[in-house]
Amino acid sequence: MRLLVLGQLSVEGPGGPVELRSSKLNSILAALLLRVGQTASPQYLERAVWDLDAPDGSRAALHSSILRLRRLFAEHGLPSDVIVTTPHGYRLPAGSEVLDLVTFRAAVTEAEQATCPIERRDALRRALAQWQTPPTSAAPLLNVPSEHLRRDVIPMLIEEWAQAAERCYAAELQLGNARGIIGELRAATSGFPTHEGFSAQLAEALCLAERQHEALAEIRRIRALLREDLGLAPGEPLRQLEVDILRGELPDRAPILSLVPTVTTRESSLDTDCPAVRRLRDRSRGQSTLTGRAVELSALTRVLGEFSAAGGIVSVTGAPGVGKSALAAAATSAWAHDTGRATSFRCDCHSPSALPDDAGAGEGGLLVVENAGPLAAEQYAAAAESGAAVLLISRYSQMATPLGTSAWELRLGPLSDVAGGALAAALGGTAGLATDDGLCRLARLCGGFPGAIALAAARLRLSRDRDLDSFLGWLEQDPVRRLSMSRDPRTSLGLAFEEHLATIHPASSAAFYTLAGHTSDTFDVSTAATVLGTSEFEAEIALEELVAACLLDVDSCGIYAVLALPRAVAVSRARGPARQPETKSLIPTADRRRA
Structure with a gap:
């Protein structure tokens, strides 16, 4: 049996949905479910049905309705004791496996106890997933005709969702996923137009996504709304965020799981000793190219483990130089270590559509396809039907997947300036040269692309003058043509x-x-x-x-x-097609003369 109140009120029995035959039964059951685990007094249940206009004989009608509910449940094979009579009323002792509201609250409690931001975010996502539709789209229990519940009880339920959603978005921002939650935050501010918390989070996410003009527009929207509707000014967090944006200062969001000491002078507020962080740090030890990608590595490794047990297609996609191959290689190595299975089968599709005829990894294995094209979906699905996971590394997103094939996509985007600066520091060659601001500026010139940052760090490491400001000034003049190694045009990102x-x-x-x-x-x-x-x-x-x-x-x-x-x-x-990479002399003048 499954009872649902986070959306439309519904009861799922062993034989399918149970139809509640009257509005009175709807109201009574909803009132009991909203007080799950607590005793609902007869007065509370009467208000749920008749509000303040209970007729004579309402108590007898209530007892009769409870009896009808029990009989209805019994007709559909549900337990007869689903509604318990107590000396002070009625109680519904539902567990988390029965009522979605209990599952939601249990996940929220788990998030409150989590010390790691990854575990906190995951628990809150599980909680929010219990809602059939979020309150931003439709109020819960619209099929329950109870004025009392709509006026006095359901608003508290909506507030529970809002608090969980706000904490979830805060965790996402802390994990560096600003771009990924902008759409959700827009929906939240549309559904809750005067909610300062959602508005501040949307403005911060837009700012971190380098869309400062939209962030300022959101702050001005809620300021005007609060002033016109309530005669109030925004709170201190929103006012301070606006000042920071106007000053050109980004919100302080340090990288979550850097593999080197953070390049900012601020202390990270994250618990880096939680189990999830320790596992990721151990797994990525020595792999400096993964700096700033620990969260993605954790998610990809988990999904590879799940899909290799049942078969499916996993895609790591993104533009050239965004770090797809490095992340996939690390996840593949972690998968082999965690599962104890043989090294995965690898193939490289130089053609944008072809997959070798002999490509396959067998049941429980892992097939890695590099340079995967968008036209071979049927071939990828056939490889997955053997029970293996198929890991596609591709510059093409949203590849069609045949119906019935499990699929999951991780689309990589650029690193933030801070995470990109941490990557430059991790790659070496900047010790004693680079300030925090200088490394962030280098990452910004590279667009946050790990491939570009690696090329820039290599050129800095070999630079003749070894002066970061001079190097950045030279790079800034034409970053595309200079993000390459001399005499090797294959390294040109342009x-x-x-x-x-x-x-x-x-x-x-x-x-x-x-x-x-x-x-x-x-x-x-x-x-x-x-x-x-x-x-x-x-x-x-x-x-x-x-x-x-x-x-x-x-x-x-x-x-x-x-x-x-x-x-x-x-x-x-x-200004002209990409040409031979420009050379900044890597050999001191005196040495060139001797040469």
Whole structure:
């Protein structure tokens, strides 16, 4: 049996849904469920049915309705003692396996006791998943005609959701997932327009996503609403956040699980000794290229373990240089260590669509496909049918998966400035040269792309003058052409992006170059259509292909964004195609003369 109140009131019996035959029974059952584990007095139940207008004989009618509920449950094979009579009323002793409200509250309690931000976030996500629809979309128990419950009880239930959601979004921000929750926060501020907590979190997430103008617009929206509706000013957190944005200061969100000492001077407030963090640190020991990706590594390793037991397709996607291969290699190694199984079968699809005929890993194994293309979904699914996990490493997102095949995608985005600076420090060669601000500036010039940061760190390590400010000034003049190693054009990220753009439809490729050079950081379909000189329908087709090629991001509100490094590539190409990497002398002048 399953009882549901976090959405529509419903009862699931062994034979399917149980139909409650009257509005009176709906109201009584909802009132009992909302006081699960507690005694509901007859007066409380009468108010749930008749509010303050209980007729004569209401007590007898209540007892009769309770009896009808018990008989109805018995007819559908439900326990006869599901509603218990006590000296002071009635009680429903439901456990977490029976009532979604109990499961929700148990997960919230688990989150309160968690000391690790990853475990706290996961527990809160489990709690929020119990809601059939969040209160931002529809109020719970709309099919219950009880004025008393709607006025006095359901608002408290909605407040429980809001508190859990606010804490969940705080954990996501702490874990560096600002971009990933912008859509959820927009829905929350739409459903709760005067909720300062949601508004502050949305503004902070937008700021961390480098969309400061939208963050300021959200702060001004709630300030005007509070002033007009309530005559109040925003609280101190919102006012301080606005001041920080206007000063050009990002909110303090240090990297969660850096593999080297943090490059900021501020102390991280996270518990780095919790079990999940210790496991990740041990697993990633010595792998400096994974700095800033510990959360993604944990999630990917967990899913590989689950899918290798039952079969399925796991995709790690992202633009060139975002760190897909390094993360996949670390997760594969962790999977082999955790499962004790043989090394996975690997193949490289140089063609954008082909998979070798002999590719396969067998039941419980792991097949890793590098350079996976978007046209071989049936082949990937066939490999997964053997009971293996198929790990696709691809520059293409949203690849079609045949019906019935389990699938999970991890789309990698750029690192934050702080995490990118930590990566530069972890890669070595900056000791004694780099300040915290300098390393963050280096990461910013690289667009937060680990591949670009690695190239910049390598060039700095070999630089003749070994002066960070001078190096950054040189790099800033033309970062795309200088993010490469001398005499090795294969390391050029500019060429990598141009080659990737050449694999998509020419019209979409041309649209990307036009949009990157003529739009702001974010835009909608209407703006794109105006810039491209096409209809909105044609513009949307091009935008969706660019999103699938990991060259654009889009949130749940249909707002598109061009990432910093791909934009720089497009602007650089407008000055001419990528050419041989520019050389900053790596040999001191006197040594060159001797040579």
